[in-house]
Amino acid sequence: GAGVSQSPSNKVTEKGKDVELRCDPISGHTALYWYRQSLGQGLEFLIYFQGNSAPDKSGLPSDRFSAERTGGSVSTLTIQRTQQEDSAVYLCASSYTTGPRKAFFGQGTRLTVV
Amino acid sequence: QKEVEQNSGPLSVPEGAIASLNCTYSDRGSQSFFWYRQYSGKSPELIMFIYSNGDKEDGRFTAQLNKASQYVSLLIRDSQPSDSATYLCAVNPSGTYKYIFGTGTRLKVLA
Numbered sequence: 001g002a003g004v005s006q007s008p009s010n011k012v013t014e015k016g017k018d019v020e021l022r023c024d025p026i027s028g029h030t031a032l033y034w035y036r037q038s039l040g041q042g043l044e045f046l047i048y049f050q051g052n053s054a055p056d057k058s059g060l061p062s063d064r065f066s067a068e069r070t071g072g073s074v075s076t077l078t079i080q081r082t083q084q085e086d087s088a089v090y091l092c093a094s095s096y097t098t099g100p101r102k103a104f105f106g107q108g109t110r111l112t113v114v
Numbered sequence: 115q116k117e118v119e120q121n122s123g124p125l126s127v128p129e130g131a132i133a134s135l136n137c138t139y140s141d142r143g144s145q146s147f148f149w150y151r152q153y154s155g156k157s158p159e160l161i162m163f164i165y166s167n168g169d170k171e172d173g174r175f176t177a178q179l180n181k182a183s184q185y186v187s188l189l190i191r192d193s194q195p196s197d198s199a200t201y202l203c204a205v206n207p208s209g210t211y212k213y214i215f216g217t218g219t220r221l222k223v224l225a
Contacts, residue, residue: 042217
């Protein structure tokens, strides 16, 4: 695609429910990143994929969070048993793995846990 | 010490002036540096990247990198009200592929 696409744009869920957030990166970008941005805060790194493998999961805040990437393309971030503190904008970015590795972001998924 | 530090602002400049945004980083081995612009309610948009010491110019934007002093800056010439946004500095530390972001500097360009 022309840009990074994320779905849904908005998600309201009840505390305790599971949610899945989807990211479709720019075609040809083998690197994919998930970040989280809470209201008025900076970007918090969650996980990095190179191809289908995730060499860096250091930012996942708890074992309720997991992510996978299949076919070297689409990625899904899953949050189990959501808590109110999970409310944030979840941003996905992709880049090439060579050169200056410029990362381009999708429009984000705004998650609200009520 | 935070890995990437920015003054949160707001930085207010009059229209037509030069806006100067600064960022310091802690990992001396960092190789790549990026500036993103984020409008309220929108996702970050890449506007500049730099990886060599010195200046890099692109239109009204100039990125400056000084690895010895571990700072990177962004100059915006002829600032316009449409430049009003939060500017995020991002650094790619050595040995990792992730980007560490500063908390951003809010810029207000006054008409």
